[in-house]
Amino acid sequence: MRVYRTPDDYFSELPDWPYAPKYVEVADGLRVHYVDEGAAGDQPVLMLHGEPTWAYLYRKMIGPAVAAGFRVVAPDLIGFGRSDKPLDRDAYSYAAQVAWMRQWIEALDLKDMILACQDWGSLIGLRLVAEMPERFAGVALSNGGLPEGQPAPRAFAIWRAFSRYSPLFPIGRIVNAGAQKRLTPAEIAAYDAPFPTRAxxxxxxxxxxxxxxxxxxxxxxxxxxxxxxxxxDKPFLCCFTDGDPITRGGDALFTSRVPGARGMAHRTLTGGHFVQENDPAGFVAAIRDVAAAGLNR
Known part of the structure; x- marks a missing residue:
């Protein structure tokens, strides 16, 4: 398997990113990068990013969550961030991503986790919750879902076509547009950092x-x-934003179908698709509410 590993110097001096890299090897010798902050004995929060981002997306949430008494683990999916990037399109699949993340969780032996997820972090994370519910204490879900064959919303169909056919794919600018927020040039460059080549x-x-x-x-x-x-039936809290054209209204599926969502204080956060850039404090508050609900059940 041909693999690209982004050189370390691309990650030097990123704004608001003081975290030491850690690595675990999974199947096929692929290396998963992750951040691990907070006391080892504190309840883990698995912050799972989506596409086309990496763990940097959670930089405004990691410190506040650790200060609130959690251990934060934030991996980069294979193909993203500091994790290894197979160069062959056929190396990737939805099932492979779930399997790689499951192997990473098992290697770290993470238990009693709260999943905080959005975008592809939800597609992968919720599959992990379904496959290993005994390892999860609850879920805080924002701007994501678990589609099962529904028609593609128009906004998503446009995005899918762009990602496939556009000759340019400026990741930092894509995140900036999806967040509906003006990121600084340094922040945009940080999102671009893991992807210095077209391949x-x-x-x-x-x-x-x-x-x-x-x-x-x-x-x-x-x-x-x-x-x-x-x-x-463990705590499951939805905190979608008010400005995401792709996932708007998707929380209704979970509040109506997941037993753990009953009685939770679901809320609407402010911003676009990348809630972590728009309302990180609201997302951290949702995590805290999930943890509190777990103590009371």
């Missing part, structure tokens, strides 16, 4: 085609995951 962006470009909207090979796996979530 290194293969995962970011291919992921939209894996989303199980319409006829898709992953639909049966999604239906099995939904069956597991429909039995998940």
């Amino acid at each position: 290194s962006k293969v995962a970011a470009r291919v992921f939209p085609s894996f989303v199980p909207l319409g006829d898709n090979v992953a639909v049966p796996d999604q239906k099995r995951a939904w069956a597991a979530l429909e039995a998940f």
Whole structure:
């Protein structure tokens, strides 16, 4: 397997990113990078990013969550950030991403986790919750979902076509537009940092085609995951934003189908698709509410 590993010097002096890199090797010798902050004995919060971002997306949430008494673990998906990037499109699949993250969780033996997720962090993270519910204490979900063959929303169909056919794929500018916020040039450069070559962006470009909207090979796996979530009675809190055209209204599926969502203080946060840039404090507050609800059940 041909693999690209972004040189370390691309990650030097990133704004608001003082975290030492850690690594775990999973199948095929692929290296997963992650941040691990907070006391080892504190409750873990798994902050799982989506596409086309990396763990840097959570930089405004890691410190406040640690200050609130959590241990934060924030990996880079294979193909993103400081994790290894297979260069062949066929190396990637939805199932492979779930398997790689499961191996990483098992290698660290993470237990009693709260999942904080958005975008592809939700597609992968919720599959992990369904496959290993005993390792999770609850979920804080924002701007994501677990599609199982529904028609693609127009906004997503446009994004999928752009990611596949556009000759340019400026990741930092894409995040800036999706956040509906003016990031600084240094922050935009930080989102670009892991992807210095056209070839290194293969995962970011291919992921939209894996989303199980319409006829898709992953639909049966999604239906099995939904069956597991429909039995998940641990705290499940939705905190979608008011300005995301792709996921708006998607929280209703979870509040109506997941037992753990009943009685939770679901809320609407402010901003676009990348809530971590718009309302990090609101997202951290949702995590705290999930932890508190778990103590009271």
